[in-house]
Amino acid sequence: MTIVMDTNNVENQAIEAKKAARKLSALSNEEKNEALEILAKELENNYEVILEANKVDLKNGEAQGFDSALMDRLALTKDRIYDFANGLREVALLEDPTGKINTSWVLDNGLKVEQVTVPLGVIGMIYEARPNVTVDATGLALKSGNAIVLKGGSNAISSNQKIVQVMHSALEKTKIPKEAVQFIASTDREATKQLFTMKEHIDVLIPRGGASLINAVVNNATVPVLETGVGNCHLYIDEKADVNKAMSILINAKTDRPAVCNAAETLLVHRSWFNSNKETLAKTLQDHEIKVFGDETVVKTLAGAVQATEKDWAEEYLNLSIAIRVVESVDQAVDHIDRYGTKHSEAIITEDAQAAKTFMSQVDAAAIYHNASTRFTDGGALGFGAEIGISTQKLHARGPMGLPALTTIKYLMSGNGQIR
Amino acid sequence: MTIVMDTNNVENQAIEAKKAARKLSALSNEEKNEALEILAKELENNYEVILEANKVDLKNGEAQGFDSALMDRLALTKDRIYDFANGLREVALLEDPTGKINTSWVLDNGLKVEQVTVPLGVIGMIYEARPNVTVDATGLALKSGNAIVLKGGSNAISSNQKIVQVMHSALEKTKIPKEAVQFIASTDREATKQLFTMKEHIDVLIPRGGASLINAVVNNATVPVLETGVGNCHLYIDEKADVNKAMSILINAKTDRPAVCNAAETLLVHRSWFNSNKETLAKTLQDHEIKVFGDETVVKTLAGAVQATEKDWAEEYLNLSIAIRVVESVDQAVDHIDRYGTKHSEAIITEDAQAAKTFMSQVDAAAIYHNASTRFTDGGALGFGAEIGISTQKLHARGPMGLPALTTIKYLMSGNGQIR
16 A cells, blocks of 8 residues: 555545446445455454554554543454454345346336436545544445545544555455555645545545534535534423433433434423423432533522533533423424434424424424434444444435445436437 | 515525425425415416516616527516416426335334435525526425525526515415525625525525536535536447437437437447448438537548547537547447546447446446437436436436435334333
8 A cells, every 4th residue: 555645646546446436336246245254354364463553543642642532432452353344244244235226117118217226436434533434434335336535534544554454455355446445644634625526536425523524524525425423412301201201211312322423412391391390300310410501490490500501502512411491392392403403313202192293293303203212313223234324414315324325326228219 | 575685684584494494394285286276376367477577687688688599598478487387287296205104114122213205494496597497496395395595597587586476475375384485686696605505594405507507506505415407418329339220319319409418419439330330420410410529530531520629528519519539449438428427318329238238337327328319318208297407416316306306304213212
C-alpha cells in the first residue's frame, strides 16, 4: 500500500475504485463470499501485526491525553480482531442484495421492462476513531458489490492502515480487485474535502461519527450523502401511562447505553400523570443517578433539578443526564418533538390507543414506539443483520440500514426494434 | 395571496408549509381526491383570469426577445389550462402511495414492527419557464400528502402567481389547508438560495429545468436533492446489429423529440458494422437532415461531418445534431458511456445476446435498452401515471419518478413494555 501524501492521489484512488467497482459488480455471490472468508482468515492470521500498529495509535492517544472512553474505542485486542473476522463471516451469510428482479412487465408493444437491483458503485466512508468500521464497512460494501473509499480518523491511522494492508494482501487471493478497497492515508483535511465533491467517481458518502463530522459532510458535500446518527430521542409519558411500564422503559432508554444514538435524551410528561406520579418518578431518577434539567414545574418539584436551557432541549447528552418537560397534551408533546427531534427514535407510553395512534401518525421520525424502549432502533435488534448505520434522513433509506441500502435499481428494457 | 418581497418571508412560508404538511398527512385518499377535483374545476372556471395574467408574461417575453420555443413553453390557452385540470383528475385516479404497510414482523420479545409509507413532508420545487409545472407538481405533492413550496422562473411569474391564487381559493373549499401550497413570488435570487439550506423545514428539493439550474441546486443545497433531467444518451450499434432496427431506432431516438432528455445525443458504432453499412448510415442521416460531429474515421467517411470536440461528447445537443464515434468493441462503447454518460438512458442494437448482456450489466444508467429506442424512459410510456421528473441519481429514486418517489417510510413499533 502506498501512503498518499497529496490530494491529486485522492482523485486517482477514487478513479481506481470506480474501475474496480465495475469488475466487482460482475462477480457472483459465491465469489464475493469466498473473498470475505479469505479476508476474515487473513485478519485472524495477522492479528499480531495489527496489534503492533494499534500500539502506535494508543501511544499517540495517551500522549494527547485522550479520555478512557476514546482510548477504549481505539484499543484492539486479539478477541476484537477475531470479532471483526466473524463479522465478515456473518455478512457473507446474508442474502446478496443485488441482481434481484423487483418487478417486471411487458408494454403493449412487446417491450419487456425489468427493474433490477444493482450496487451503488463506489461508497465513500468518512468515520472517526473506531478501527472496526474499517472492516465492517468494507465487508458490507464488498458483499453488496460496491467499491469503498475509506477515510478514517487520524487517531486510528496506524491501525486502519495496517488493517487495510492485510485486507489488500488477502484480496490478491480472491476475485475481487484489491483496488475496490481504497484507504486515504493522508491526514490532511483537504483530502477529506476532495471526497465531498467527487461526484464523477463516488456515488454516495456515508459519514459515521459525531454531529460535527456529520454536519461537515452534509453541509459541504455535493456527492449525495446517507446521513446517519444523531439521535435526540424523546420519551413521552402520556396521561394514561402505566407507571411500571413508564419507569422500566425510561430507565432502559436512558441508562442501558447512554452514549448511543437510540438512547433517550428528553422526557416529556403529561401534567396530570406528573402530578399523580412525581414521587415515583423522582425516586426512579434518583436511584439511577440521573441528572435532571427541567422546565419550571420540574425544577420546583424534583429535588436537584437544574433549569433547562435551549441547549438541553436541542442536543444529545450521551450521558446520564436527561431533560424533562411537563406538557399539557399529546399534541404539545408532538410539537416539542417536531421542534427539537432529530427524526431518529421517539416513544409514547400510554394505555390510550387513540393517543398512541395520534403520536405515531403525527411524529415525523424513522422509528416510533408505543410502550417500548427506543433502544430497539438497531439493525441487529430488528433482525436486519449487519448495519452500515442508522439513517436520520428521509430519502433512500430511513432508520437502520442493512445491505439493501447499498444498492440502487436499473431498468433493463429488452425489445426487437420498438420505437415510440 | 401576499407578494413576498423579502427573504425572511421565505422562511415563514416554509414553516407554514411544514405545519400544513402535518395536517395534510392525516387526510384520507378520498379527501385528497375531492380536493384535486375542486382544484381542477376552479382552474377551468378561472381560465380567463389566468390567460390575462399569462399575457403579461408573454408581453415581457416578447420585449426581452425570447425565441419561439421559449414563447411556446410560456404560452397558455384555454385548452392547455383544461389539460392542467385533467392532469389533476388523472392524478386523483392513481393509487395513494402513503399508508401502505410494506412489511411487518414480530420480534421474539413480542414487539410488533411495521414498515409503513408516509409523505416526505415538504417538497421544494425549483423550476423554469413552464407554468404547467405549477399545477402538475402541486397535484402530485398533494395526492401523496406533501406540502409544496413552489419557486418558478421569473419569466412565468405573472401566470404562476395567478394559478396559485386560483388554487388557494379552491383549497379553501377543501380539507387541505391552503398553506400546503406556498409560492415564492420574489424573483430575488436570494430567495431561491434560502430554499437551498432550509433543512429544518424542507425535506427535499426537486429542480426541473436546464443543466445550469440543476447544477446550481445540486452544488449549493444542503437540503437533499432529487436530481432530474440531463440526458446525454448514447446509442451503440454493435458489430452484429440488424441494419433496419438500427436505422429505425436511431431516427426515432434522435428526431422524434430532439429537445427532450431521453433523446439520443451520441451514436457509437462498431468499426466492422460501420465499414459494412456506412452508405446506409450516411443516407439515413442525410434524409433526416441530421448534422454530424464525428471522430476522425467518421469525418473521413461521412460527407459533411465536422470534427467533434470534447464538448460534443460531453453535452446534450437537444436539436438535430449528433456526435458519432467508431469503436472497436462493446467494452470500448461502455468505457465511452462511463466517461461521458449522465446515467439516464443508453441503448445497444445487436443480435448478439452476449454483447447485449455485457452492455446491460456494465453500463451504469437508470434505463438500459436492447434493440429499442431510448425514448421510452418516461413515466407515461412505462405506465407509471404522472411523473414528477426523471431521476438521474442513484439514491432514493432512479429513472422516471411517480408518486412513490414522494414518500418515505416510518417504522412503527407496538409493544407492552419491551426493553432491551
